[in-house]
Amino acid sequence: GQNIDQPTEMTATEGAIVQINCTYQTSGFNGLFWYQQHAGEAPTFLSYNVLDGLEEKGRFSSFLSRSKGYSYLLLKELQMKDSASYLCAGMDSNYQLIWGAGTKLIIKP
Amino acid sequence: IAGITQAPTSQILAAGRRMTLRCTQDMRHNAMYWYRQDLGLGLRLIHYSNTAGTTGKGEVPDGYSVSRANTDDFPLTLASAVPSQTSVYFCASSDSEGADTQYFGPGTRLTVL
Numbered sequence: 001g002q003n004i005d006q007p008t009e010m011t012a013t014e015g016a017i018v019q020i021n022c023t024y025q026t027s028g029f030n031g032l033f034w035y036q037q038h039a040g041e042a043p044t045f046l047s048y049n050v051l052d053g054l055e056e057k058g059r060f061s062s063f064l065s066r067s068k069g070y071s072y073l074l075l076k077e078l079q080m081k082d083s084a085s086y087l088c089a090g091m092d093s094n095y096q097l098i099w100g101a102g103t104k105l106i107i108k109p
Numbered sequence: 110i111a112g113i114t115q116a117p118t119s120q121i122l123a124a125g126r127r128m129t130l131r132c133t134q135d136m137r138h139n140a141m142y143w144y145r146q147d148l149g150l151g152l153r154l155i156h157y158s159n160t161a162g163t164t165g166k167g168e169v170p171d172g173y174s175v176s177r178a179n180t181d182d183f184p185l186t187l188a189s190a191v192p193s194q195t196s197v198y199f200c201a202s203s204d205s206e207g208a209d210t211q212y213f214g215p216g217t218r219l220t221v222l
Contacts, residue, residue: 004151030208042199042213043152050208087151095207096167099151 004100020073028093035087083107113214130185132200140206141183145196159206190221
């Protein structure tokens with residue numbers, strides 16, 4: 001079956017670094033997406049990885065290891081506005097996204 | 110540029126009633142999607158359309174129907190609503206049906222009593 005696993009909730013301190021992990025099992029693989037979703041709002045795109053390695057985009061970076069079925073999202077210099085849910089989604093061989101339940105990130109001052 | 114709009118924003122509906130959720134995009138994207146989001150679960154695909162005139166079933170299609178008469182609009186219809194269809198519904202679109210980023214509308218919060 002297809003499955004995406006990520007922690008339900010994490011807490012971090014403003015200004016710190018946090019790593020949100022995601023493991024995936026999909027039928028075929030066409031990449032791994034990360035989205036941010038603030039409470040009551042729509043998901044917004046953060047990153048896409050299809051090759052192994054680290055992709056850096058400002059304060060946010062995303063890593064992929066295809067052999068391990070593993071990805072992480074790294075958030076640096078945390079700000080209060082980063083409090084949100086972070087959704088991991090794997091794209092299968094039919095180009096359909098399989099979504100994790102999301103990781104709620106709580107930032108404390 | 111509005112991106113993707115959805116209507117209504119929220120709705121309370123009696124069980125057994127028919128309801129159509131509207132979705133319109135102005136990005137000329139070929140592919141469109143309907144998801145539902147329930148607490149503790151990931152987004153689940155209901156129906157999708159790779160291009161105008163074609164539709165396909167996702168993971169949870171039962172009780173829902175869609176049409177894609179043109180590029181911009183992708184309405185979702187609940188023929189006879191049931192309480193288990195209480196959810197937040199998101200419409201999304203992408204340039205193609207391949208490995209393209211999906212962009213989401215603001216969502217419709219539907220409660221079926």
